[in-house]
Amino acid sequence: MNKNRYGAFILWGFLALACWGLALTGFLENRRGNQEFTLYYDSPVLTGKEMELFIQEREEEGLPSVAAWKETDKESFTGNADLVRHGSFLEVRGEMKTLFSRQLIQGNFPWKEDYQGCVISRRLSQELFGTDKGIGNEIQVEGESYLVRGILKGEENLLAVWAEEDQELENFRLSYDSDLEPVSQAEEFLYQMTGAEPDRTFEGNLYGTLSRFFLFLPILAGSFLVGVCSLRTAGKQREKRRKLFWYLLAGIFWLLFFWGLGRSVRLSPDYFPSMWSELSFYPQLIEEKIKGFRELTESSLCQADSYILGGTLETVLLALSGLFFEMLAAAWSPKDSWHFTPAVHRIKEKRI
Secondary structure: OOOHHHHHHHHHHHHHHHHHHHHHHHHHHHHHHHEEEEEEOOOOOHHHHHHHHHHHHHHHHHOOOOEEEEEEEEEEEEEEHEEEEEEEEEEEEEHHHHHOOOOOEOOOOOOOOOOOOEEEEEEEHHHHHHHOOOOOEEEEEEEEEEEEEEOOOOOEEEEEEEEEOEEEEEEEEEEOOOOOOOOHHHHHHHHHOOOOOOEEEEEEHHHHHHHHHHHHHHHHHHHHHHHHHHHHHHHOOOOOOHHHHHHHHHHHHHHHHHHHHHHHOOHHHHHHHHHHHHHOHHHHHHHHHHHHHHHHHHHOOOHHHHHHHHHHHHHHHHHHHHHHHHHHHHHHHOOOOOOOOOOHHHHHHHHO
């Protein structure tokens, strides 16, 4: 029976660590997205030249990196042997690497004023050229020819080029140096530049906060429960040294719990009311964020935002799986080692 307990404890513990490690890997890959915001408009709000003039006038103010673009769906792309495929055509102004953050897998982005260069998705490269290494090939779009400079991640057909100065732009992506910049600051910056409120806002640090909290959840639960077990064990000790040892161990795990709680719950100033007497602040805030999330998921998002949403969901699911296996490991822990969850132990023993 003890062998069964030890074996189950090791198995569930290993699975918990594996899930948590995968969740951590996904969180770190997605971490840069915590500093990014995307603001979507339903119609063009300014030209590329107007945007760059605004940025040049304020370049000494520590502005975020800005990418703006206009997207056309179901555009025709012609490649080798007159193959034709349809997909999204993006005309970009500003920082192209901000729009396609962490997505370039081969080559490079076209340099500014390189109006004959483009980047395409891996899928479009495979469909037009038969390879995901289509750099240097030529593509025709709307009667113009473009040379492929780089390849992006993605299973959708996509091609992006630099926009002309007079091109009207309708979507904006901002990248800050901190993951605690409030979305209100991003909206204010865009309002100063465009004179219009965005129709939809993607808040990267909100999804980063959710990922971080769920990533720390197995640590919080484990340190809390081990701290409780240590306190119980200390209370049953008669020898002072052993009692002191268990109290010290409990203190260490309680400190770990509060450290994890402080690290996991990190919010921008938008999530704190100006007056703590405003009891309706958080219900209204939650309702607002749920409404905003529904509007986002019902509309077309840029690839970077889609990756952040997918990465957040993956991190949450893996962290919850790790927590589940951690609870199973605790329930199957050897009875003579920890006086923990006795009711669950008795149920398991009856089954055995």
